[in-house]
Amino acid sequence: MTSPSSLYPALLGTLSFLLVGLFVLSLGIGQVWIDPTLLWFSIGEPSSAEAIILNEIRLPRAVLAVMIGAILGLSGAVLQGFLRNPLAEPGLLGISATASLGAVLAIYSGLTAFHAYALPLSALVGAFLAVFLLQALVGRTGDILTIILAGVALSSLSAALTSLILNMSTNPFAALEIVFWMMGSLADRSLVHVFLAGPFILVGGALLLFTARALDALSLGADVAQSLGVSLQRTRTITILGTAIGVGAATAVAGAIGFVGLIVPHVLRPLVGQKPGRLLPASALGGAVFLLAADIFVRVIMPERDLKLGVVTAILGAPFFLWLLVSLRRRSS
Amino acid sequence: MTRITCKDVNVSYRSGPVLKSVSFDATKGQLIGVIGPNGAGKSTLIRALAGLQSYSGDIQWDGRDVHRMAATERAKTIAYMPQARTVHWALPCLDVVLLGRLPHHSRFAGPSDKDRETALAAMSRMDVQGFAARPFDKLSGGEQARVLIARMLAQDTACFLADEPVNGLDPAHQISLMQTFQKFAQAGRLVFVSLHDLTLAGRWCDRLLLIEHGALKADTSPGELIGTGLIQEVYGIETMDIMLAGQPTIVPAAVRSNASTLVPNQSDSF
Numbered sequence: 001m002t003s004p005s006s007l008y009p010a011l012l013g014t015l016s017f018l019l020v021g022l023f024v025l026s027l028g029i030g031q032v033w034i035d036p037t038l039l040w041f042s043i044g045e046p047s048s049a050e051a052i053i054l055n056e057i058r059l060p061r062a063v064l065a066v067m068i069g070a071i072l073g074l075s076g077a078v079l080q081g082f083l084r085n086p087l088a089e090p091g092l093l094g095i096s097a098t099a100s101l102g103a104v105l106a107i108y109s110g111l112t113a114f115h116a117y118a119l120p121l122s123a124l125v126g127a128f129l130a131v132f133l134l135q136a137l138v139g140r141t142g143d144i145l146t147i148i149l150a151g152v153a154l155s156s157l158s159a160a161l162t163s164l165i166l167n168m169s170t171n172p173f174a175a176l177e178i179v180f181w182m183m184g185s186l187a188d189r190s191l192v193h194v195f196l197a198g199p200f201i202l203v204g205g206a207l208l209l210f211t212a213r214a215l216d217a218l219s220l221g222a223d224v225a226q227s228l229g230v231s232l233q234r235t236r237t238i239t240i241l242g243t244a245i246g247v248g249a250a251t252a253v254a255g256a257i258g259f260v261g262l263i264v265p266h267v268l269r270p271l272v273g274q275k276p277g278r279l280l281p282a283s284a285l286g287g288a289v290f291l292l293a294a295d296i297f298v299r300v301i302m303p304e305r306d307l308k309l310g311v312v313t314a315i316l317g318a319p320f321f322l323w324l325l326v327s328l329r330r331r332s333s
Numbered sequence: 334m335t336r337i338t339c340k341d342v343n344v345s346y347r348s349g350p351v352l353k354s355v356s357f358d359a360t361k362g363q364l365i366g367v368i369g370p371n372g373a374g375k376s377t378l379i380r381a382l383a384g385l386q387s388y389s390g391d392i393q394w395d396g397r398d399v400h401r402m403a404a405t406e407r408a409k410t411i412a413y414m415p416q417a418r419t420v421h422w423a424l425p426c427l428d429v430v431l432l433g434r435l436p437h438h439s440r441f442a443g444p445s446d447k448d449r450e451t452a453l454a455a456m457s458r459m460d461v462q463g464f465a466a467r468p469f470d471k472l473s474g475g476e477q478a479r480v481l482i483a484r485m486l487a488q489d490t491a492c493f494l495a496d497e498p499v500n501g502l503d504p505a506h507q508i509s510l511m512q513t514f515q516k517f518a519q520a521g522r523l524v525f526v527s528l529h530d531l532t533l534a535g536r537w538c539d540r541l542l543l544i545e546h547g548a549l550k551a552d553t554s555p556g557e558l559i560g561t562g563l564i565q566e567v568y569g570i571e572t573m574d575i576m577l578a579g580q581p582t583i584v585p586a587a588v589r590s591n592a593s594t595l596v597p598n599q600s601d602s603f
Contacts, residue, residue: 084421213435213440216432216435217432217435218421219420219421219422219424219429219432220419220420220421220429220432220481220484221415221417221419221421223380223383223385223413223415224413224414224415224419226384226385226404227383227384227385227407227408227411227412227413228408228432228433228435228436228488229404229405229407229408229409229435229436230404231404269422273424273425273428274422274423274424274425274428274468275422275424275428276422
């Protein structure tokens, strides 16, 4: 019998295979094609110009695409399961927006000139601020609607403050830098970024994977989930904290990259037999594959111009989002 | 052994009290019907017994406070089925039923073969084994109800709390569900069911808890309850009380003309 559950290992296998293939391709593709196998012989001690490009430019970029795509896909899947809403995504909680605000503040204040870590750290502070505000707003007995509304309010406030900063900026170069940063990109990142974001993304991802069982139970509603031994409060804390740590770190090094967390879980859900817990590993792999592919796409389509990754994911994502809304409405009518 | 003790249980919402000083106790081997008019507090009582409701007073399972029990242990002792039949994703029915096995398998392991067996057995009890691979949202209301009852049975607990489980079932499945509950009770479990169907309640339950405006009005066997006239008073109805297969059976026949539950300005013109 070919039920979705028997297809699950095959799905994970296919996604892993795609992941490895695209990763290798991502190393090779750029202004010039470089044989990716060169990395194997030169890792740690590059001797040629090509080896240096591979080690210091292409490798961090590919690794970041995998990590960031994975955490965005994973947290999207967790949030959709937790909020029991297929339209949820990491941006919904306001964490991307507050992290962006933190980063923009760092650029605006000129802190970025003093230290390379100033921007990502300031973005992380923004993400954690969002967690504390969310927990405070939602309170101990917070229901789903309160969480969503609090997240929306937090997003709007952060976006308004970001605009205010742009508005106040007397330095056009700083303003331009802010605008470009907000578009989201993986270009010109180094291993420093990988080591900075990596631990946070790993910890955030591990926390989020921990919710699988609770999310399965929540498909029967909050009451039944509780009667099955699930602690709603703990699940909520892990969800918010894991998203803030992981997505906060991702936003800190790559800017806001939208729609990955929305599209990937939604596309994969029918392929994993609709089970929210099973969707988590698949969405992490799928997110990594999607972002690697999108990042290769921006390099292939316009190699001379620095086309921003976040722009591409949004251009692909927004029409999909609209289609999703329309088809959901059609199904419910 | 299974024993539940409720002492002076009160629940209040912002709109006012919902349960008022409810006290009773029950031991294993009983099928207990919770009856009462709309809004009497049946669902609230069942939620409170399941540990899902904050209350004042005392609810103890085998001498332990229901809110103090470890979550997994409580999940292995008490299964709960709400009135709302919610399944959020288009899960295949077998996966819905397997969720009942969640407290029984370890955190990171999936369901075992034994879990699968238990789930399929529960499904065939509810006559839904043929729907195993079908998405839940493609079933009819009554079929969905039976899948969710199977989900509760699969939890394989000493106690079942079912909030209006017969709603939407056809007569054959209503009777076979009550028979299943009766069998479970006879095998030493404790079953609470809230019911609107007084005929089913009278025919199958060992004991009825009659609730009116949040207060426990009567706590006795169906046979004795019929004699008290309380059913007629609380529901504001006239009944025909007949014996069916040796069981006292309550058949609602007419609305009492002087009933306080009637809308007063309704003109009797039909």
